[in-house]
Amino acid sequence: MAEFDRPALVQFAQDSISRGSKSFRFASRLFDRITRERVWLLYAWCRKCDDMADGQDHGGAMAAVTDPQESLAAIRTLTATALAGMPSGEPAFDCLGVVARECGITARMAEDVIEGFALDAADWHPRRESDLYQYCYHVAGAVGVMMAVVMGVPADDDATLDRACDLGLAFQLANIARDIAEDDAAGRCYLPDDWLAMLDIGPGEHMKPHNRKKLALMGRWLADEAEQYEASARVGAAHLPLRARWAVLSAAGIYGEIARKVRAADSHAWDQRIFTSRPEKFRWVRKAFVDAVANNPRDMDRDALWTRARV
Numbered sequence: 001m002a003e004f005d006r007p008a009l010v011q012f013a014q015d016s017i018s019r020g021s022k023s024f025r026f027a028s029r030l031f032d033r034i035t036r037e038r039v040w041l042l043y044a045w046c047r048k049c050d051d052m053a054d055g056q057d058h059g060g061a062m063a064a065v066t067d068p069q070e071s072l073a074a075i076r077t078l079t080a081t082a083l084a085g086m087p088s089g090e091p092a093f094d095c096l097g098v099v100a101r102e103c104g105i106t107a108r109m110a111e112d113v114i115e116g117f118a119l120d121a122a123d124w125h126p127r128r129e130s131d132l133y134q135y136c137y138h139v140a141g142a143v144g145v146m147m148a149v150v151m152g153v154p155a156d157d158d159a160t161l162d163r164a165c166d167l168g169l170a171f172q173l174a175n176i177a178r179d180i181a182e183d184d185a186a187g188r189c190y191l192p193d194d195w196l197a198m199l200d201i202g203p204g205e206h207m208k209p210h211n212r213k214k215l216a217l218m219g220r221w222l223a224d225e226a227e228q229y230e231a232s233a234r235v236g237a238a239h240l241p242l243r244a245r246w247a248v249l250s251a252a253g254i255y256g257e258i259a260r261k262v263r264a265a266d267s268h269a270w271d272q273r274i275f276t277s278r279p280e281k282f283r284w285v286r287k288a289f290v291d292a293v294a295n296n297p298r299d300m301d302r303d304a305l306w307t308r309a310r311v
Contacts, residue, residue: 004087004098012091013040020047023254026281030247031151038150041099045082046113046143048092049075053117068121075117079110103150112142112311126192133306135190136172137165141308144168144233151244163236165308167252170229174259177222180215181207181270191218207270216267223263230256232305234297246285246292253284 017025017040028039052071081088082097083105099105116138126132148164149155176183176190183189184207191206199214206215230252237248257276262269276284291297 004094006098009044009091009095009098010037010040013037013044013095016040016044016047016092023276023281024251026285027247027251027254030243030250030285032241032243035151035244038099038103039147041095042105042143042146042150044092045079045096045099048090049079049114049117053120072114072118072121075114079114080107083107083110099150104155105146105149106155109142109146109149112138113146116140116142120188125189128194129192130306130310132176132190132192133169134311136169136176137306137308137311140168140172140175141165142168144171145308148236148240151240151248153239157239160236160239162302162307163233163239166229166236166302166305167233167248169306170226170233170252170259171255173222173226173229174255174262177219177226177262178258178269178274180219182273195221212267216269219262219269220266223259226256226259228305230259231298231300232302234291235300235302237292238295238297242292245295246288249288249291250281250285253288254281257284 017028021043024043028036028043031039052075053068078088078090078093079096082093082095083100085097085101088094088097096105096110100110116135119135119138124135126135142165144164144167145161147168148161153160153164155161180189180191189204189206195218196203196206199211199217201211201214205211206218233252234249237245237252240248254276257280258274261274261276265271265274
């Protein structure tokens, strides 16, 4: 098994998260040094896979991918090489090799994330609400599971990992609510067909001005669901060490603010891109510290929520 240059990969991963996600970079500062580095390493792999699948550079504007299946095959090959402990020739994938070896991330965990890119490569679209949750699992919930393992949650602690998955679902539902217009411009729609049919919206018609009130209703549905999964994740965070709990609760608040703003903006939610400002981030970090120290989240029974066991 080859040795990776860990310090160089950590620096690469830090640069990647600084460019790709201000919110996650902000929250990651709250971890202890080792956990923070591992979170960066995992992020670098996720970011690179996402960029390869979407023709982006650190989450920037999408570009046409000439052969999506070829990109997907490259992601799988490079991931397998890194998980085997061999240099892949791509720093982001070597980052995964390091953090997998240190934390016990499995090939199945990685494949669950890659399956999300496979769905996009196949021009997938959700027909039912349950399809939407399954997609959210692959592109974000499965990442939440991996992040929890990085934070020290045992791989067999299904109850806590389910809650970690819920935070990923909350993030992705917020993303989908915020990015409806951007996704439409890229030829994608993550609003389930059964929702569109319920509101009598024809295929490809959801961004038409005369459907804006109906679109606002679906934005509110997504935001409400994101809030439920965020509340569930807060229960799971109680099982994490203090600094990890603080970071997770900060990220939950910061990203949850996006869903709350979508709901509040109603039919104007897509007039301009919604984001969480730096002062708002600091407010959520302060609140999260108080909540992390108290460690007494509101009880939330997740039996009625979609679960990764359905995958």
